[in-house]
Amino acid sequence: MSIFKDLWWFFKAEKKSYGFGVVLLAFVALLELLPPMVIGIVVDHINNKTLSNEILFQWLGILLAMAVSVYLLRYLWRIMIFGASVRLARLLRNRLYEHFTKMSQQFYQRRRTGDLMAHSTNDLQAIQQTAGDGILTLVDSIITGSFVIIAMATTISWKLTLICLIPMPFMAILTNYYGTLLHNRFHKAQEAFSTLNDKVQESVTGIKVIKTFGQEKEDTEEFVQQSKDVVNKNVSVARIDALFDPTISFIVGISFILAIVFGSRFVLSGELSIGQLISFTTYLGLLIWPMLAFGWLFNIVERGRASYDRVQGLLSEQEDIIDQDNALTSRPSGSIRYAIDSFVYPTSDKVVLEDIHFTLNQGQTLGIVGKTGSGKTTLLKLLLREFEGYEGSIHYGNLTLSAYHRNALRESIGYVPQDHFLFSATVADNIAFAKPESSFQEIIDAAKLANIHDDIIQFTDGYETVVGERGVSLSGGQKQRISIARALIVEPEVLILDDSLSAVDAKTEESILTSLKNNRSGKTTIITSHRLSAIEHADLIIVLDQGRIVQRGTHYDLMKEEGWYKDMYNRQQLESLVEHGG
Numbered sequence: 001m002s003i004f005k006d007l008w009w010f011f012k013a014e015k016k017s018y019g020f021g022v023v024l025l026a027f028v029a030l031l032e033l034l035p036p037m038v039i040g041i042v043v044d045h046i047n048n049k050t051l052s053n054e055i056l057f058q059w060l061g062i063l064l065a066m067a068v069s070v071y072l073l074r075y076l077w078r079i080m081i082f083g084a085s086v087r088l089a090r091l092l093r094n095r096l097y098e099h100f101t102k103m104s105q106q107f108y109q110r111r112r113t114g115d116l117m118a119h120s121t122n123d124l125q126a127i128q129q130t131a132g133d134g135i136l137t138l139v140d141s142i143i144t145g146s147f148v149i150i151a152m153a154t155t156i157s158w159k160l161t162l163i164c165l166i167p168m169p170f171m172a173i174l175t176n177y178y179g180t181l182l183h184n185r186f187h188k189a190q191e192a193f194s195t196l197n198d199k200v201q202e203s204v205t206g207i208k209v210i211k212t213f214g215q216e217k218e219d220t221e222e223f224v225q226q227s228k229d230v231v232n233k234n235v236s237v238a239r240i241d242a243l244f245d246p247t248i249s250f251i252v253g254i255s256f257i258l259a260i261v262f263g264s265r266f267v268l269s270g271e272l273s274i275g276q277l278i279s280f281t282t283y284l285g286l287l288i289w290p291m292l293a294f295g296w297l298f299n300i301v302e303r304g305r306a307s308y309d310r311v312q313g314l315l316s317e318q319e320d321i322i323d324q325d326n327a328l329t330s331r332p333s334g335s336i337r338y339a340i341d342s343f344v345y346p347t348s349d350k351v352v353l354e355d356i357h358f359t360l361n362q363g364q365t366l367g368i369v370g371k372t373g374s375g376k377t378t379l380l381k382l383l384l385r386e387f388e389g390y391e392g393s394i395h396y397g398n399l400t401l402s403a404y405h406r407n408a409l410r411e412s413i414g415y416v417p418q419d420h421f422l423f424s425a426t427v428a429d430n431i432a433f434a435k436p437e438s439s440f441q442e443i444i445d446a447a448k449l450a451n452i453h454d455d456i457i458q459f460t461d462g463y464e465t466v467v468g469e470r471g472v473s474l475s476g477g478q479k480q481r482i483s484i485a486r487a488l489i490v491e492p493e494v495l496i497l498d499d500s501l502s503a504v505d506a507k508t509e510e511s512i513l514t515s516l517k518n519n520r521s522g523k524t525t526i527i528t529s530h531r532l533s534a535i536e537h538a539d540l541i542i543v544l545d546q547g548r549i550v551q552r553g554t555h556y557d558l559m560k561e562e563g564w565y566k567d568m569y570n571r572q573q574l575e576s577l578v579e580h581g582g
Helices: 002-008 008-013 017-033 034-047 053-102 105-110 112-154 158-164 168-203 207-212 216-268 272-285 288-315 376-385 404-410 427-432 442-448 476-488 506-519 555-559 563-580
Strands: 336-343 353-360 365-370 393-394 413-416 494-498 526-530 540-545 550-553
Touching: 002 112, 002 288, 008 336, 017 112, 017 506, 034 112, 034 272, 053 112, 105 112, 105 336, 112 158, 112 272, 112 288, 112 413, 112 427, 112 555, 158 216, 158 288, 168 207, 168 216, 168 288, 216 442, 216 526, 272 288, 336 376, 336 526, 353 540, 353 550, 365 563, 376 393, 376 494, 376 526, 404 413, 404 427, 413 476, 427 442, 427 476, 442 506, 476 494, 476 563, 540 555, 540 563, 550 555, 550 563, 555 563
Parallel strands: 365 526, 365 540, 413 494, 494 526
Antiparallel strands: 336 353, 336 393, 540 550
16 A cells, blocks of 8 residues: 555645545445445334335435435545546656656666656556545545444444454455555566557657568567567456455355354344344445455555556656756857867766867867767767766856756757657748747748758648658658758757758758858857768868867868878769769
8 A cells, every 4th residue: 555655745735635535435435324224124114014105205215315415426526536636647747758858868778768658658547547546445445344334233233243244354365465466467567568669669660661671570570479478467467356356255255144144043033123134234235345446456556556666766767967056047158168088978888089179169160070980979969968977078158068057058059960850740840849939931041041941832831831750751851951940040159960961962062051151150060971071161170080089170281181081081072073974
């Protein structure tokens, strides 16, 4: 029952709803004691031949009034208790989502998307059921069971009541044992569902790759195996779950046998009337629901506890990047100075960046080039504060990055990543994502600057064309340019293009770079690229190799010295010449 202790903070916050609901449940339990008593009284009248129409209709009227009252009270307590449980699910779902938005990239490297989705759906549903059906079964089983036992003992026979309660401790021992087994198995079942969820998400996202390589059959077989594992683990849960009702029914059945055997003797000895024995067995029938509810309660509680543990495990993970208490909320500006001695990713012991020292003045353009895996993107992620823990410092203006609030820092930076993500929305909405209040003219201006306007007006619905999820209905070059427009619309102090021109042709690339140069006077631009033509105009070019700067200078400077840059530039120029028939 520790789950109720864990959720006590919510029960206190919703004390009015739960308190009112519990009171109404108690009234319902009291009213339900009337029918057995009325039945016993009517039977005794029949046995004594004293039943008249007046007496019969009087008791029928009482039963009708009781039924109407129970109907209304049950309607109200359901609104109170179940309504509160829905609010709990909403609260936890909002907390989870807010937590997800705060977590750094490291968190998403550790956690699978499908697993996070399972926490936000199945686990929250189990917790909601605990706060709704769990409270109902706990309160109703205790109140109804207590009222029925008290009524049996005080109004009929305390001796017969004690005799019929003898089997009950065995039920408590068995249901507690089942509950422990259920908790362990349900935890494994939820983990299996998370794995399956992740598999579906991954397959749907990569369906183009799966089809391209003709792996539909193999992917389906893997899904079938994981789905089978989910079924097996849930069947394992169901096997334990299925033990509750038969066990409870068997024990209650023994109580009925005891009631009939010993009740009959009491009737023969004159201690009870026939009507009282009938009332007693009817009351005993009312005990079936509390006992079944008690078994069901163990089921709900163990499911809820396993799910709550999983959700709390997520929420307890601390943010990797934390702002200082006095962090500045104003957008930074000025020169950028890197002075990094070394940087190692938290999950590795390999040095990724080493001896990175350079200064980029405000309004200048920086080009970063090098082999794949040389550390270009990592250099940018440090500027965005996606990772910390490096030896050295990065200054923006006269202050280190940690002096600024993350939101203020990132608002001053327009970042276009290698992996272009577009939402399943209109083209206009995707461009205006970072600045929802943008006018339509501002959207068009950003699109023109990114050299995508002419493409957009050729779409079926122009700027109102809905792109597929992740932009699947667009070409790679179109996605890149829409992403660039999305970054440009906020007019950032620093624009970062992380190999963001790789999918456009040389002419389009030149057009975009010329537009940026003409329209971003006095603002800083950082470009990483494998195609050196994209950065040859830069004020400063650095060449990375295995996380170290091996060359630096302008295009003119680097072409005068032997090294990677000159060799690669000449090779690319030769390739371009050959492509054009030279």
